[in-house]
Amino acid sequence: MEIERSVTVGVPVDRVFAYLSDFTNTTEWDPGTVSTERVSGDGGLGTRYRNVSKFLGRETELDYLVIEHVPGERFALRGENATVVANDTMTFVRTVTGGAGDGGAGAEGTTVTYRADFEFKGVAKLAAPLLAPAFKKLGDEAEQGMRDALNRLG
Numbered sequence: 001m002e003i004e005r006s007v008t009v010g011v012p013v014d015r016v017f018a019y020l021s022d023f024t025n026t027t028e029w030d031p032g033t034v035s036t037e038r039v040s041g042d043g044g045l046g047t048r049y050r051n052v053s054k055f056l057g058r059e060t061e062l063d064y065l066v067i068e069h070v071p072g073e074r075f076a077l078r079g080e081n082a083t084v085v086a087n088d089t090m091t092f093v094r095t096v097t098g099g100a101g102d103g104g105a106g107a108e109g110t111t112v113t114y115r116a117d118f119e120f121k122g123v124a125k126l127a128a129p130l131l132a133p134a135f136k137k138l139g140d141e142a143e144q145g146m147r148d149a150l151n152r153l154g
Helices: 015-018 023-029 124-154
Strands: 002-009 033-040 048-055 060-072 074-080 082-099 106-120
Touching: 002 124, 015 082, 015 106, 015 124, 023 048, 023 124, 060 082, 074 124, 106 124
Parallel strands: none
Antiparallel strands: 002 106, 033 048, 048 060, 060 074, 074 082, 082 106
8 A cells, every 4th residue: 555645845855854854743744643752863764753643543553763864855764563564755856946037046945755655464454455545535634734734834
């Protein structure tokens, strides 16, 4: 099961990366997140987070590990519990809007692409195909939440 969404905002890439790579901020932009706490680390490679999310009316806890941290470019985590492995990757691209045709230098912005891959374990594998509509809704809501939160940074 895969969810992928892209969001473009008029906020510099360094600010967007700093905000999204602090995974405790998921409570501000991911409507499914109940809580996220940093368990260990400084936010960089090897940092561990405990995330509690609500999905289809049930709370589930995932332990996440930061597996890639390239400032301004890429941030990836691997989350796991007894029924699922989640691989979340965010890529960041600097954008420039305006400028060339209107004589200005343009405004810096960012396009973030968020991809979440879910691999179900055991009997949960059997239910996975039935969950596709719920995952699509989750992705749509997270995309809007991310857009709103990032625009507040600007």
